[in-house]
Amino acid sequence: MRIFNRYFWQETSLSILIIMLGLLSMFLFFDLIQELESLGRGTYNINNMLVFVFLSIPGHVYEVVPVAVLIGMMVSLGSLSRNSELVVMRVSGLSIFDIGLALIKVGLLFTVITFIVGEFITPVSEKTAQRMRIQATDAVVAQDFRSGLWVKDHKSFVNVETVLQDATLLNINIYEFDESFKLRTISNAKKASYMDDRWRLSEVTQTKFNYAKKIDQNMVQTDFFDKANWESAIRPELLNVLLVSPEKMSAWSLYSFISHLASNKQKTTRYEVALWSKITYPLACLVMVILALPFGFLQQRSSSTSSKIFIGILLGVVYQIMNRVFVHLGVLNDWPPLMSAIAPTMLFLLAGLSLIFIVERR
Secondary structure (H helix, E strand, O other), rough: OOHHHHHHHHHHHHHHHHHHHHHHHHHHHHHHHHHHHHOOOOOOOOHHHHHHHOOOOHHHHHHHHHHHHHHHHHHHHHHHHHOOHHHHHHHHOHHHHHHHHHHHHHHHHHHHHHHHHHHHHHHHHHHHHHHHHHHHOOOOOOEEEEOOOEEEEEOOEEEEEEEOOOOOOEEEEEEOOOOEEEEEEEEEEEEEEOOOOOOHHHEEEEEEEEOOOOOOOOOEEEEEEEEEOOOOOHHHHHHHHHOOOHHOOOOHHHHHHHHHHHHOOOOOHHHHHHHHHHHHHHHHHHHHHHHHHHHHHHOOOOOOOHHHHHHHHHHHHHHHHHHHHHHHHHHHHOOOHHHHHHHHHHHHHHHHHHHHHHHHHO
């Protein structure tokens, strides 16, 4: 059995890596085409574009690994089937269960790879890429800390405690400096909404510092405004791309953010779905192995490699679409987050087990 395991590792791993490389090349090409539109904006040049595309690779790896496992397994098993190697293995005493167990070990390796890339590499690379792009194209530099999101906006530094998904800002602090870097005003607002190309602030407290030569002159003035307008280079689309999408955040960051939203009595459904997706998505590699296994025994002679690849790509696209659809439906209908996250994977698992049962009954 050890010889069979080693042989399966060699045959399937190489196919999966080749398919993964092909899918990544396709995504990188599309990224390059898309980034050409931003070329020349601000200081965004070819070097920035290439760095941005390079930093986007881990995010694509995380997305394509399950699809690559599915297609690579189907191609490998199709090749073994055409050469009658699967028939010889079964005649030698190996059952579909034994073959599946050997292949699942391969899938487990790619499950670990998916988890490591998605949890530790993608969040960092994605955040770095977006910030580099924003700084080059819009001259806005941002950093997030425990106190919230910090943004440099020309002569001002802006602190936003919470950014909602509709780009509404909560608890904003604006620190405005003059040319000599002296603090001029501090504005605190409870809420900010973007309307008519400007921010509309609510419940604003503004403190002005008047630097005068006379010591006895009043240097601090505080005013309160129910509503106020704020002209800024910060736009909602900048905040949306600055903050990593929930699907690409780390599980720990999602958990922390969910706790923060819950303590402030805000809706957490989308982030809970993203958290469960983060936990269950790597398991899709194992499910794809189970789904690919029956295709090695169906239409052994008539099915070509190209048809295997086409079916694999089709199933992979369907899986990704179902993932997105169930996430949005779960958020809209307040479904249990775990159900929304795991439903597509469970459906594909049931489909794979059903096909294995049909093959075994033949």
